[in-house]
Amino acid sequence: GNSVTQMEGPVTLSEEAFLTINCTYTATGYPSLFWYVQYPGEGLQLLLKATKADDKGSNKGFEATYRKETTSFHLEKGSVQVSDSAVYFCALSDLYNQGGKLIFGQGTELSVKP
Amino acid sequence: DAGITQSPRHKVTETGTPVTLRCHQTENHRYMYWYRQDPGHGLRLIHYSYGVKDTDKGEVSDGYSVSRSKTEDFLLTLESATSSQTSVYFCAISEGQGAGYGYTFGSGTRLTVV
Numbered sequence: 001g002n003s004v005t006q007m008e009g010p011v012t013l014s015e016e017a018f019l020t021i022n023c024t025y026t027a028t029g030y031p032s033l034f035w036y037v038q039y040p041g042e043g044l045q046l047l048l049k050a051t052k053a054d055d056k057g058s059n060k061g062f063e064a065t066y067r068k069e070t071t072s073f074h075l076e077k078g079s080v081q082v083s084d085s086a087v088y089f090c091a092l093s094d095l096y097n098q099g100g101k102l103i104f105g106q107g108t109e110l111s112v113k114p
Numbered sequence: 115d116a117g118i119t120q121s122p123r124h125k126v127t128e129t130g131t132p133v134t135l136r137c138h139q140t141e142n143h144r145y146m147y148w149y150r151q152d153p154g155h156g157l158r159l160i161h162y163s164y165g166v167k168d169t170d171k172g173e174v175s176d177g178y179s180v181s182r183s184k185t186e187d188f189l190l191t192l193e194s195a196t197s198s199q200t201s202v203y204f205c206a207i208s209e210g211q212g213a214g215y216g217y218t219f220g221s222g223t224r225l226t227v228v
Contacts (some may be wrong), residue, residue, distance in 0.1 A: 004156075019118075022165060032214045034213075038220075041221075042221055042222075043204055043219035043220050043221045043222050044206075044217075044219040045219070046205070046217070046218075047215040049214055050215060051214040067213040076120070089156060093214075093215065095211060099211060099212075100211030100212075100215070101147070101159060101162060101172075101211065102147075102159075102217055104156040104157040104158075105156055106154060106155060107156050112135065
């Protein structure tokens with residue numbers, strides 16, 4: 001079945017450093033891909049999404065490009081801030097398999113130090 | 115998120131007792147979901163609903179039941195709570211499935227079974 005694999009955390013960076021969180025997926029159909037963010041004590045919030053190959057999702061300085069050839073959707077940000085400290089989840093939705101329900105990776109915790 | 119609320123926010127219960135968690139939405143979305151979040155597992159789908167009285171099982175449904183008698187309410191019941199059900203439970207809603215539909219999440223219920 002479909003699945004999502006993320007790089008293990010925690011990831012610790014200094015403020016203004018470059019961020020990459022790797023995400024790869026396995027899917028038999030043509031999924032949509034998502035990044036969600038969870039701040040401490042809160043629920044998940046949609047950060048960005050891409051619905052087809054080569055699409056780039058972006059929001060709040062974060063970007064991710066849907067790469068079908070490498071089955072990847074890596075999250076990047078050029079300069080992180082302390083306020084970006086959170087847990088980041090990669091997810092996919094495949095309407096033709098598993099009815100379009102979101103399938104999540106295990107999450108990657110990011111800690112940004114001043 | 116203002117459109118979706120979960121209650122209670124925290125609960126401690128004893129092994130063997132029944133527990134019901136409530137999810138209430140004001141968005142009139144068709145789809146509702148219950149996930150549990152555990153370290154190292156990300157979010158795993160317990161049950162979901164695609165309309166009033168229409169529900170189905172997710173990947174970790176054993177020991178849980180759900181009901182949806184109104185569009186706005188989705189209840190999750192642990193029939194006889196066990197320590198393995200200690201977790202954070204999230205409810206989510208969506209307008210549709212696939213094709214880039216994201217989910218809106220509640221703030222979660224932290225359940226401890228002692």
